Amino acid sequence: MKIALVGAGNVAGHLAKALEKMGHEVAAVYSRTRSHSEDLAHQLANATATESLNFLSYDLDLAVIAVSDTAIASVAKQLEVKPGTIVCHTSGSQPLAILAAVAGARTGVLYPLQTFSRSKAVDFSQTPILIEAEDEATLQQLQQLAKTLSPIVHQVSSLLRKHLHLSAVFACNFTNHLLGISRELLSEANLPIELLHPLIQETIAKAMQQDPFQVQTGPAVRHDQNVIEEHLAMLHHHPAYKELYLKLTQSIQAKHSAANSSKIL
Amino acid sequence: MKIALVGAGNVAGHLAKALEKMGHEVAAVYSRTRSHSEDLAHQLANATATESLNFLSYDLDLAVIAVSDTAIASVAKQLEVKPGTIVCHTSGSQPLAILAAVAGARTGVLYPLQTFSRSKAVDFSQTPILIEAEDEATLQQLQQLAKTLSPIVHQVSSLLRKHLHLSAVFACNFTNHLLGISRELLSEANLPIELLHPLIQETIAKAMQQDPFQVQTGPAVRHDQNVIEEHLAMLHHHPAYKELYLKLTQSIQAKHSAANSSKIL
Numbered sequence: 001m002k003i004a005l006v007g008a009g010n011v012a013g014h015l016a017k018a019l020e021k022m023g024h025e026v027a028a029v030y031s032r033t034r035s036h037s038e039d040l041a042h043q044l045a046n047a048t049a050t051e052s053l054n055f056l057s058y059d060l061d062l063a064v065i066a067v068s069d070t071a072i073a074s075v076a077k078q079l080e081v082k083p084g085t086i087v088c089h090t091s092g093s094q095p096l097a098i099l100a101a102v103a104g105a106r107t108g109v110l111y112p113l114q115t116f117s118r119s120k121a122v123d124f125s126q127t128p129i130l131i132e133a134e135d136e137a138t139l140q141q142l143q144q145l146a147k148t149l150s151p152i153v154h155q156v157s158s159l160l161r162k163h164l165h166l167s168a169v170f171a172c173n174f175t176n177h178l179l180g181i182s183r184e185l186l187s188e189a190n191l192p193i194e195l196l197h198p199l200i201q202e203t204i205a206k207a208m209q210q211d212p213f214q215v216q217t218g219p220a221v222r223h224d225q226n227v228i229e230e231h232l233a234m235l236h237h238h239p240a241y242k243e244l245y246l247k248l249t250q251s252i253q254a255k256h257s258a259a260n261s262s263k264i265l
Numbered sequence: 266m267k268i269a270l271v272g273a274g275n276v277a278g279h280l281a282k283a284l285e286k287m288g289h290e291v292a293a294v295y296s297r298t299r300s301h302s303e304d305l306a307h308q309l310a311n312a313t314a315t316e317s318l319n320f321l322s323y324d325l326d327l328a329v330i331a332v333s334d335t336a337i338a339s340v341a342k343q344l345e346v347k348p349g350t351i352v353c354h355t356s357g358s359q360p361l362a363i364l365a366a367v368a369g370a371r372t373g374v375l376y377p378l379q380t381f382s383r384s385k386a387v388d389f390s391q392t393p394i395l396i397e398a399e400d401e402a403t404l405q406q407l408q409q410l411a412k413t414l415s416p417i418v419h420q421v422s423s424l425l426r427k428h429l430h431l432s433a434v435f436a437c438n439f440t441n442h443l444l445g446i447s448r449e450l451l452s453e454a455n456l457p458i459e460l461l462h463p464l465i466q467e468t469i470a471k472a473m474q475q476d477p478f479q480v481q482t483g484p485a486v487r488h489d490q491n492v493i494e495e496h497l498a499m500l501h502h503h504p505a506y507k508e509l510y511l512k513l514t515q516s517i518q519a520k521h522s523a524a525n526s527s528k529i530l
Contacts, residue, residue: 014436042407065453069484069492093495095364113461117283117471126466160456164451166450167450171443171465172468172483173484174443174483174513175440175465176468177468177478183436185432189425189429193420195378196429199378200437201469203437205378207440207444208444208462213365213445215441216441218437227430234427234428241435248439251446251505253439
């Protein structure tokens, strides 16, 4: 396929490189910021950097919009492609319908369910790709494309993709924040941060093998009030973390007592 | 060493088996519940199950107290060992001093920093063991013992062990709860729970390589208010999760704006 990337951030960069590696041609890279599109274009074999959203002169099969969620609507309005070109976005939270503004295009979604960082390569063979399209023919073409990137390709509606995205916020964004707090507390106590790595790895491995609620451990689920109060006192200089500690403890206890009641019933 | 295990739960079981494997003799296993001590004793080569805390007739080198945090003080009061026997507990949250009640013993702590489940073997070679003792000679002996179990042995004071335990609650107990919520939300949407596994693995791998606060992603750190409000609305049937979503989002935003201000300064 002959492809343009609209966007030059982490998602656009990793996708462009993976697509090229799989034999597709990335013909153009758009960014509002010239240096960003040039940076990415230089890392690709045949790509032109552009600041224009008029792609009429390119003979594109596909334009991939990989910009921030809040910029998709505005990009979609300005994008110009030949009639029949597939235009897809890569967002977990935005519906397919947001692309209705792109004149003449066949619209779809190609959402790689992974976290992308500038500095770290992405293994697309381990990355689920969720697709959606406005019609069956477009869906088939997106599916073929997605399968060149990953063996895990699912068709998921806009509504279900939103639910998946919400779950991902808990499992990844919020989990990452807790790991950050944990690391900060270790550093404050001058303890080596690596000490917790085996415990974190085992916790995650276990949570993926079994229902995490069934293997919950710690002072909250044991209702160990002495330890809980000591921990809250130790967090006096971090009122926000103290509040989180309390809310998470309450949520664990509520969940567990609900689970126990349902076992009795 | 000739060792008694006081307790027959997950920690006691995994420790007893690992100690035996490394050539130590587990001579006795105590539990208040006869069937528990018998279950564990049957899995060991030479252990007697007992309901008595009088170990005077055993020629022990070491008694390991591996009972719940709230039971340690009461067990310590009742425990009878020959003068000079080392008595240690295995708790992250309890101080060394809680063992002062054991008459005539040399006291210490041997805290394996790992999460233990009945059904899953523990790789002690990947488990940090934190030790503490009332005197240098006892510390040396506990260190020698710990090193037969794991290459990662650290001497950590009661106070620092408490800080480590608090960090572990955030990194493991609370993280596990969030993974449980995530899984529940996926199940409610009839989405396969495996879909998020690659994202979870990558999130954790990244959080152990870099400061998680530096690689935070998601709607909270992007201040994407539309998505945040949509997510809160989707959680209307889970008021406790909605509250957690809000508090975690606020904490991420507070952290990030503090980080940005300090960059400006």
